[in-house]
Amino acid sequence: xxxxxxxxxxxxxxxxxxxxxxxxxxxxxxxxxxxxxxxxxxxxxxxxxxxxxxxxxxxxxxxxxxxxxxxxxxxxxxxxxxxxxxxxxxxxxxxxxxxxxxxxxxxxxxxxxxxxxxxxxxxxxxxxxxxxxxxxxxxxxxxxxxxxxxxxxxxxxxxxxxxxxxxxxxxxxxxxxxxxxxxxxxxxxxxxxxxxxxxxxxxxxxxxxxxxxxxxxxxxxxxxxxxxxxxxxxxxxxxxxxxxxxxxxxxxxxxxxxxxxxxxxxxxxxxxxxxxxxxxxxxxxxxxxxxxxxxxxxxxxxxxxxxxxxxxxxxxxxxxxxxxxxxxxxxxxxxxxxxxxxxxxxxxxxxxxxxxxxxxxxxxxxxxxxxxxxxxxxxxxxxxxxxxxxxxxxxxxxxxxxxxxxxxxxxxxxxxxxxxxxxxxxxxxxxxxxxxxxxxxxxxxxxxxxxxxxxxxxxxxxxxxxxxxxxxxxxxxxxxxxxxxxxxxxxxxxxxxxxxxxxxxxxxxxxxxxxxxxxx
Ligand SMILES: Cc1cc2nc3c(=O)[nH]c(=O)nc-3n(C[C@H](O)[C@H](O)[C@H](O)COP(=O)(O)OP(=O)(O)OC[C@H]3O[C@@H](n4cnc5c(N)ncnc54)[C@H](O)[C@@H]3O)c2cc1C
Numbered sequence: 001x002x003x004x005x006x007x008x009x010x011x012x013x014x015x016x017x018x019x020x021x022x023x024x025x026x027x028x029x030x031x032x033x034x035x036x037x038x039x040x041x042x043x044x045x046x047x048x049x050x051x052x053x054x055x056x057x058x059x060x061x062x063x064x065x066x067x068x069x070x071x072x073x074x075x076x077x078x079x080x081x082x083x084x085x086x087x088x089x090x091x092x093x094x095x096x097x098x099x100x101x102x103x104x105x106x107x108x109x110x111x112x113x114x115x116x117x118x119x120x121x122x123x124x125x126x127x128x129x130x131x132x133x134x135x136x137x138x139x140x141x142x143x144x145x146x147x148x149x150x151x152x153x154x155x156x157x158x159x160x161x162x163x164x165x166x167x168x169x170x171x172x173x174x175x176x177x178x179x180x181x182x183x184x185x186x187x188x189x190x191x192x193x194x195x196x197x198x199x200x201x202x203x204x205x206x207x208x209x210x211x212x213x214x215x216x217x218x219x220x221x222x223x224x225x226x227x228x229x230x231x232x233x234x235x236x237x238x239x240x241x242x243x244x245x246x247x248x249x250x251x252x253x254x255x256x257x258x259x260x261x262x263x264x265x266x267x268x269x270x271x272x273x274x275x276x277x278x279x280x281x282x283x284x285x286x287x288x289x290x291x292x293x294x295x296x297x298x299x300x301x302x303x304x305x306x307x308x309x310x311x312x313x314x315x316x317x318x319x320x321x322x323x324x325x326x327x328x329x330x331x332x333x334x335x336x337x338x339x340x341x342x343x344x345x346x347x348x349x350x351x352x353x354x355x356x357x358x359x360x361x362x363x364x365x366x367x368x369x370x371x372x373x374x375x376x377x378x379x380x381x382x383x384x385x386x387x388x389x390x391x392x393x394x395x396x397x398x399x400x401x402x403x404x405x406x407x408x409x410x411x412x413x414x415x416x417x418x419x420x421x422x423x424x425x426x427x428x429x430x431x432x433x434x435x436x437x438x439x440x441x442x443x444x445x446x447x448x449x450x451x452x453x454x455x456x457x458x459x460x461x462x463x464x465x466x467x468x469x470x471x472x473x474x475x476x477x478x479x480x481x482x483x484x485x486x487x488x489x490x491x492x493x494x495x496x497x498x499x500x501x502x503x504x505x506x507x508x509x510x511x512x513x514x515x516x517x518x519x520x
Pocket of ligand 1: 008009010011012013014031032033034042043044045107129130131132159160161162164165186264265266284285286287293295296297298299300302
């Protein structure tokens, strides 16, 4: 079978993109230079938005079963406990937001789950396959591997991490700096004798040691910061060095660190590419941007890049949109990368300044923004038209994250969340009230691409918004339609009372026209 999209790199970004494409039936291959799957905990948290998007792939329960929602951070200064603070707020779940917190889990768990999903689509990661270069022309891409083989594909996605070969071959600039502030030794170890109910964070003598437990394993992620030698070098991340630092900073007698399954050094780089695409080649995730781990945005930004690109590549390669749609990947995600660098820099600054003022801990670097629930694309060329004008007075607008809402199946009374209706590689057209049924029907007749419709409070065919949460979240008390993108952002919002395209049949035609013109 011909390869439509070749994905280089089997980390979280590449695997997410693979799932997003494979579920649309796109012929995809994923090559990974490592001979085996990594087992390091690395980026150890999914934020709320990533959880929502991965739930759309059907991974919600599997991930929740191996992650921790609300962990207590126990902080010590000079060996003395000074503060317990809980991550996330268990009371914070709202009708429009299904998850009250992110999920703490090692990165390899996320990768395992994504690989399992890919296997369901018949795709397996090809280990030991290293890309060394590629050429492209108007017909496709020819990739060269280290063993001399070549792979031809219509498109290539470089999800090959911070040292990306693909980014370098594209000639994209990777501007920024290697900052001195955030450097540590890091690893996964056992630590007998420590209470696994806490993420322990010890500070003192200008150093810090953090041990974060992982549910369902006997391991903890060790992070140790104690500066560098006179030549700016970090110590070797050996078990002995971990133990010495632990004894010096934590000073908990009898705790022995053991059985390291991963050891590394970490030095913050704050850089982003000046472009994310050249012709048929894209860069995604760390290949396009790297930054401080403050706020835990690394893996999440790559996952969200991949969702953004996935549906666009699927529509274009499936013949349902013009190639211009692919321009909107960089248009939408490059400003988000810049925002991510700024947000994580601010988090790192708070951590550094906080330490000088007696405020310690990883939570100092997080903020409400790091949930990325507020990230959206109002400025995007995909978010224009009547929807944006209709929302000019405030409230939900085209480009915003599409909210969830608890509803009921109108025929059976079974509880159904709106997110369940969005889950899949299609646009979803929500119609509010019986009058919108005509708009849904007309859009479906006039657009031949992947589109699902969902009638709310319009009869036994659809959903019953019995508590009014859906109408309130979408500002649709007077009826109307909302088109939701496959990555769960609002594409178009046409309230019934705008006087503009207010007629239900006309609204259906506006939606079909928007979809037919995507990228053309
Ligand atoms: C030591 C360390 C600690 C970290 N800690 C945190 C943290 O606490 N919180 C957080 O949010 N983030 C953290 N991160 C960052 C987070 O791990 C990354 O943001 C995330 O892994 C990015 O995912 P990705 O898929 O873009 O790239 P990666 O996970 O780097 O995956 C890229 C993949 O591409 C493969 N590859 C590279 N070149 C080639 C090639 N030429 N051919 C084929 N395959 C190739 C690599 O082997 C790799 O598997 C950490 C990273 C490191 C290295």
